[in-house]
Amino acid sequence: MGSVPPPATTVGSVPSSAPPAAPVPVRLAATTPDPSDLADLTDLIDLAAGAEALVRAPVAEAVAWAVGVGRHAPLPGGGRTLEHWEQLATVAAVDLALGRVLEPHLDALAVLDQAPDRPTAIEEGASYGVWAAEAPHARLDAVPDHDAPGGWRLSGRKPWCSLAGEVSHGLVTAWVGEHDRAMFSVATRQPGVVVEDGAWSAYALAEVTTSTLALDAVPATPVGPVGWYLDRPGFAWGGAGVAAVWYGGAVALARRLHDQCRTRQPDQVALVHLGAVDAALAGARSVLVTAAAEIDAGRATGADGALLAARVRQVVADTCEEVSRRLAHALGPGPLAHEARHARRVADLALYLRQHHAERDQAALGAALLERDPSSPPW
Structure with missing residues (x-):
């Protein structure tokens, strides 16, 4: 018995012979854009199109690309929130995995920018993840240690750490006592930090792997007071x-x-x-x-x-x-x-x-x- 043909209402049951359209900016504002703003988004598309292959190569190259974008990206809450979101949407429309790399780095820059007194300096070329999820099987604790760089040490396991093996730093929440959490900045490439091999078997977002991070008395710097994040x-x-x-x-x-x-x-x-x-x-x-x-x-x-x-x-x-x-x-x-x-x-x-x-x-x-x-x- 032959296969059943697709219904007549289907408009795309076979590949289209037309070449894919060139990507264009994703605009959110209904008003006519300032030419310089549109030029920025167009430049970002060119950068994203060039970096699309990077996220499917060693993803570290895509992370480095995100660091470069972050040097000039507007942050939310400063009068250019819509532009910030247009940049994220524009990159995601080119490649969602690339957007998944860019978003946490920009989010981390926003967190550090909003932190009281901005105590944590951003190292040149530093790349960031933001890891605040909790799970019943994992707990990360923070204890003060005046002899440690930053004044604290983190021990335990943190789940759902996307790109933990690729970024140089993480902003991570940890328990301070039984009931309170605080945010800390931690360098991921130092003794005591282990990225556990996870069972990331998804075909989707395959390059943006999510792992559990294990830390053993790792020095960390607080970002804001307890509960602030x-x-x-x-x-x-x-x-x-x-x-x-x-x-x-x-x-x-x-x-x-x-x-x-x-x-x-x-x-x-x-x-x-x-x-x-x-x-x-x-x-x-x-x-x-x-x-x-x-x-x-x-x-x-x-x-x-x-x-x-x-x-x-x-x-x-x-x-x-x-x-x-x-x-x-x-x-x-x-x-x-x-x-x-x-x-x-x-x-x-x-x-x-x-x-x-x-x-x-x-x-x-x-x-x-x-x-x-x-x-x-x-x-």
């Missing part, structure tokens, strides 16, 4: 910044559908999918623009900032899943089977989105709404 406004801003990376990944998929509809006559169902993708991206873009404005105006602090970031992440995550679903329905199996770049983008975005905890984060958003002043409805 999790309570600072920038914690929420960083979470929204990750959503900007997701958004860039969704834009890359949407552009594949748009290109196909322009090069091959779309039927009515294909147009439905294209319209739905556009509407979903428009909603996500709007919440990113609004959030950036609130951050730069100083209104995204405390509970307001946490609620804003939760909304941004939920809307963008939902958008990414909607775009992925629409692409699968509209394009059929052809691009997934025959276009390595497209298949990789689909898989990378699916895994990256799992940083969002789906219904659990939705429930946390609902709980946050109920904790607010009942005399001021949220909508």
Whole structure:
């Protein structure tokens, strides 16, 4: 019995003969960009296109590329938050794994910039990861030691340390006593630091491996006081910044559908999918623009900032899943089977989105709404 042909509504069941469109900046602002800003994003695309192969070569070269970008990148909260997110989205639209390398380094620079009195100097050429996740099977403790460089030592194991074997430094949370955590800067290439071989078997984001870090009395420098890292406004801003990376990944998929509809006559169902993708991206873009404005105006602090970031992440995550679903329905199996770049983008975005905890984060958003002043409805 022969194979069943794809439905007539599919617009991409075989590879398109049209060459892939050249990448263009991912714009979030609706206003006409300043020519210099657009030039910066265009230059960034050229840099990202050149570095795309690096993330599939020794990933250390891509890390070095991220360090170079970080020397000139705007940071969130300083009046250029939207530009910061446009840079992240633009790189992610070129290659999501490359965006996954860039985002934590820029996040670390923002953390160090926001730290009270900025006690931690950034070494020339230093590359950073940010590792704050916890797991039941691993615990990292910090104890004061006035004889140690930085005044503290870290011992224990830290899970979910992306690129731990590639970056020179990590900003890592550790327990100070039974109930409190603090952030520390630690050099990863020193005695007492072991990157445990993890069972990273994912095909998605295969180059951006995540490992458990084991530390044995390793000197570390505090970044802010106890509790500061999790309570600072920038914690929420960083979470929204990750959503900007997701958004860039969704834009890359949407552009594949748009290109196909322009090069091959779309039927009515294909147009439905294209319209739905556009509407979903428009909603996500709007919440990113609004959030950036609130951050730069100083209104995204405390509970307001946490609620804003939760909304941004939920809307963008939902958008990414909607775009992925629409692409699968509209394009059929052809691009997934025959276009390595497209298949990789689909898989990378699916895994990256799992940083969002789906219904659990939705429930946390609902709980946050109920904790607010009942005399001021949220909508």
